[in-house]
Amino acid sequence: MKIQKWMDEHEQKLIDQLQEMVREPSVQLNEWGIQQKIAEWLEDLDFSVDMWEPSGTELFSHKAFMSKRENFKGSPNVVGVKKGAGRGKSIVLNGHVDVVPEGDLTDWREDPYAGMIKEGKLYGRGSTDMKGGNAAMLFALQAIDALDIQLKGDVIFHSVIEEESGGAGTLAAILKGYTADAALIPEPSNMKIFPKQQGSMWFRLNVKGKSAHGGTSYEGVNAITKTKQVLEVLEELENTRNARVTDPLFAQAPIPLPINVGVIEGGSWPSSVPDLVKIEGRVGISPEETVEEVQAEFHEAIHSLEETDPWFKSHPVEVEWFGARWLPGAINVDHPFMKILTKQYERVMGEQPPVEAAPWGTDGGILTAVGKTPSVVFGPGVTKMAHQANEYIKLVDVRRCAEVIAATLVNWCNEEENG
Secondary structure, three states, rough: HHHHHHHHHHHHHHHHHHHHHOOOOOOOOOOOOHHHHHHHHHOOOOOEEEEOOOOOOHHOOOOOOOOOOOOOOOOEEEEEEEEEOEEOOOOOEEEEEOOOOOOOOOOOOHHHHHHHHOOOEEEEOOOOHHHHHHHHHHHHHHHHOOOOOOOOOEEEEEEEHHHHHHHHHHHHHHHOOOOOOOOOEOOOOOOEOOOOOEEEEEEEEEEOOOEEEEHHHHOOHHHHHHHHHHHHHHHHHHHHHHHHOOOOOHEEEEEOEEEEEEEEEEOOOOOOOOOEEEEEEEEEEEEOOOOOHHHHHHHHHHHHHHOOHHHHHOOOOOOEEEEEEEOOOEEEOOHHHHHHHHHHHHHHHHOOOEEEEEOOOOOOOHHOOOOOEEEEEOOOHHHHHOOOOOOOHHHHHHHHHHHHHHHHHHHHHHEEEEO
16 A cells, blocks of 8 residues: 555656656667666666676577677666565566657657657657556656665666567676566556567568560569469468467467568569569467477478479578567466466456467567576557557556556565575
8 A cells, every 4th residue: 555655646757757768769779868867767776787788709699699780889788686685586677678660750640759648648659668667667666665665585677678679688688697586577468467478580581483574474483473372371381380379378369379471572673574572571489389390390381382383392482580589488377476466466456467478579588488587578558559650658557557566576575585
């Protein structure tokens, strides 16, 4: 009740901080400003703050590293650590500050970085994904500090870069030893609890043809026409993979593990037969499978084209894995951290939480798989508004999420280490 009362009395502080975050246009290569603010806010709470630009052979050669960048100059990570009194369980609070570009400004009704508030919603790029969640974590910590609530376990606050490109920031934090007994990631789950997160990775396919003049197209092989067969194989593979999914946590997802084709490029002249088509897309990864297993099944499906069409046997489709990749992650629904989070949700919200599997990848996969830190996603963002024009977040959800997080911290961090 003390936490609830304090948050009710200081809610404007939460709103002001969230507006400050949204007003920082922290697209990749422009994260310094917001990270400086977060470092200062953590220092005000007596956290020991480590702010650094990720680098080094250990990071760049790690099998979980995925980024197009050769360095992170001007893009610092921030980690704050507040030691507990001892013998309690530790926790990582993980949030990313990088946001996707705002896109076509004509699609926005307001400046995407104004942080405008209207009818209980705060608008702006990154408000849902995931600065609302970051603000909720900070507000939870501020309440605990203001009320002088003592925690036995350590609190480690990750404010990371590069989540939108595969999690290099969180990987860098893990490699510096910033792990814990559990992690909470307030990505935009729409106030649902996600103990499982699917992973995903990007693929590129090069479909070959044979060029010819459009007037004698029969002398060539049209790569665009051949692409139709490739797309049919991808659709069949998606159906096969999803037919195997029986986990009830995925029951609300019409397609638990999508294969999405996002880019198709081919041809350069209307009167020429195109000899090459590039397909780029994304394939989902179940928490029950590895990256390598999915890649092997994907390759097998693409190579099956060679059995039905002689052209593909002599001109096989080239498969390339590139760009972003997110590892899958999962925590048992009976895990002690899940029990505490669920109980505090019920107390604050007055109802049982929806518990599902995340329909997208998060840094929880890296924390769980590489950092050996069991991770749960629970946040206030509006899932469907992530990466959209006129992105917004409901302020009432940010406030409620902050209270759930604060209560969870008090209960989890004051559990005995061997309890």
